[in-house]
Amino acid sequence: MIAEVFDSPDDAVSEIAEGATILVGGFVSAGTPSNLILALKRSGQTDLTAVANNIGLGDLLDELCEDRQLARVIATFAIRASGGRKSRFESLYHAGEVELELVPQGTLIERLRAGGAGLGGVLTRTGLGTMMQDGKQVLELDGERWLLERPLRGDVALIKAWRADRLGNLQYRLAGRNFNPVMASAADLVIAEVEEIVEPGEIPADQVGTPALYVDRIVQCEPIPVRWEG
């Protein structure tokens, strides 16, 4: 259960299998594991399903579309409603070369949380009476209608934190948490990119954002800043 420290992001992602489902933490520029994403690109692995908040918003996840490594994307932001330069993903999507499952953000995080927390699903009002209801079970309880949303898990989670200790505890900075802590709970193999690795105890116990038991691999990398210009 002690996390393993890797020397390079390429080594850390080297065992990701063809066809794997990859949870990718981050929200646009915040808490995004860009080094791990680029390592996954270099690995050349294909037929992947990526689960992420966004693709094509300045994020490097869009780079995985260059060599068509993604078969399927589950995301909340993927196709812009307004104009502007198309992302690689959008071009592939419109060409029918990648599948998209668009999920409301609050539903995506609850499905992931259910996957990590051993729950069989949650009931939400979000999506009732919309396209998101298609193919899903609706329960009527005490006169109220609820959409049943099922758990979502990954084979691998790629996450980003500020610091890790050698046990695998992670500390986030500012708004860098977003999807990372929940995704760390919902995958079989959790790989964390961090800016610094410290000794156990250096991250105060009440400032641990992801407890060590969730983290399998850590790799220290210079963060790659990304920015969405809208």
Next chain:
Amino acid sequence: MIAEVFDSPDDAVSEIAEGATILVGGFVSAGTPSNLILALKRSGQTDLTAVANNIGLGDLLDELCEDRQLARVIATFAIRASGGRKSRFESLYHAGEVELELVPQGTLIERLRAGGAGLGGVLTRTGLGTMMQDGKQVLELDGERWLLERPLRGDVALIKAWRADRLGNLQYRLAGRNFNPVMASAADLVIAEVEEIVEPGEIPADQVGTPALYVDRIVQCEPIPVRWEG
């Protein structure tokens, strides 16, 4: 939405109505709002439903049984399986003078979380094939059986934190969080007992355990230590 600072716990709880459902944070001695509980005792309000992890484990919640203020308790620990001195609650319970709904701890916190997070319920395996299943809906999905647990909310939450700022942000210490953050999300009126009140900004943004929007009333009190001797 700015929290109101009260001078005494008695003033802070003075508007709790007869028959109210009260969520009470804390786990035995940790993060337990003992001053607010004693103020509720002094208020003499009756016919209350208390939702708490434990009653009669050295906690002062048991004091509300002295004058039969509790009509009903929803808890995880209430009647000890082994011997020892009976709590006031146990005596009342065996005399048929208070109702008890025993709930598994992980189910209790998920029901409260659902109540605070606008979810209609969650599916858990916990309790399947046990007494906890009685009267509840079981869903079979993809060959697996799940118990549907419905949300739980309170009219009032009594919680305990280490520090508050004047906006209502709360910071916990050590294992003092337990039920407090979730209960703060699941009641119409949230009253927090704290050891110190500071200015906004003095609690670092990444060390806020309960964001200000959840907290209605804060009162500074000398903590009353309690201890369970088993």
Next chain:
Amino acid sequence: MPGASPPAGLSRELIALRAARELEPGSVVNLGIGLPTLVAGFVEPTDQILFQAENGILGYAGISESDFDPDLINAGGQPVDLVAGASFFDTADSFAMIRGGHIEAAVLGGLQVSAQGDLANWYVPARGGGSVGGAMDLAVGARKLIVAMAHVTREGAPRIVEVSDYPLTAERCVDVIITDLAVIDVTKFGLALRETAPGVSVAEIVGRTGAKLDTSGPLSEMSL
């Protein structure tokens, strides 16, 4: 009269200013991507409004003028400053706030709003897709939903319609519509005109609205 040249309505900035006036002092507010993000620039610190960003911030203070920190952005990816008393949390906790009814008001952009307050704001059929983000959760969770949008499309077609022909964000969720031409309340009896933009007539607004609009209530010109 779709197709006619539009009357000189409010700029995007003035729509945002008018939307800001709709917010209660001391309340918690979420601003959608696009025009709504401008709203943060039009509240006074004395209003003590706490802006929530669904990516995990309570208490940001408008777009930052200083250096860009990739970990300190709002839901539109823009750098933000913090107020004293801000807090950070993860996405699960953020949507617990939103879905759980803890956000007093949300200001979202819109593509269409229907007579019964259905909102469509995430999917453009002509583009063959869309992005939902947190819009559906905000639409069902925010206690008051303000839609800030242009009254008509670029082609002059009404965005306020009897029944939306776009995929919905949520049914019966909109409380107030603020456009370049008008402030319109969604009531249980339908749409009610509350305010007109300076220099815009009631007839012009009715003409550019694709749903029945009650103009019989107390009416005033927007004060900006």
Next chain:
Amino acid sequence: MPGASPPAGLSRELIALRAARELEPGSVVNLGIGLPTLVAGFVEPTDQILFQAENGILGYAGISESDFDPDLINAGGQPVDLVAGASFFDTADSFAMIRGGHIEAAVLGGLQVSAQGDLANWYVPARGGGSVGGAMDLAVGARKLIVAMAHVTREGAPRIVEVSDYPLTAERCVDVIITDLAVIDVTKFGLALRETAPGVSVAEIVGRTGAKLDTSGPLSEMSL
């Protein structure tokens, strides 16, 4: 032979010691209230076992000998020390860990265990009630469930039975039973005796067990 004087089995401390030997180095372990809390005293720091307390601690290090801090207790209310690299979290996150299968092993007390591994440990019919705490979540969530208990009741009745007549904690959840007399594995074929306590015969164990017990497998005496 219920009612006969029991053989001299292990003390509570030795049961805890034997249970500690069942834990994998580097694993995450939750200890139930009562006898199981003693287990923390029998692991070596070099084993790097992280103890999880369901009230919100990962990485506590046994019962504290120093001053009592009311905010630093295990699930039994006892003061604990921390290891370097410990962390705190709330109850929702704690049970996400437990229910989500992130705890490698739990050691719980037991009132009865059935032949198919059903556990009853929270409700004593004779007392007309019980306390469930986190036991049901641990029983369904821990990847390996070790029950540490006396082999028979104070009255000499077997606690290991064909079918439990106590209200259950969970069905088919127990992996290993460690008692003052024996270590017994719960397999898909039923109960299998693995180890005997020093000085206790197989016949004595079979005689005090209320369910069919396979004694044909490799057997050894507990090394303590």
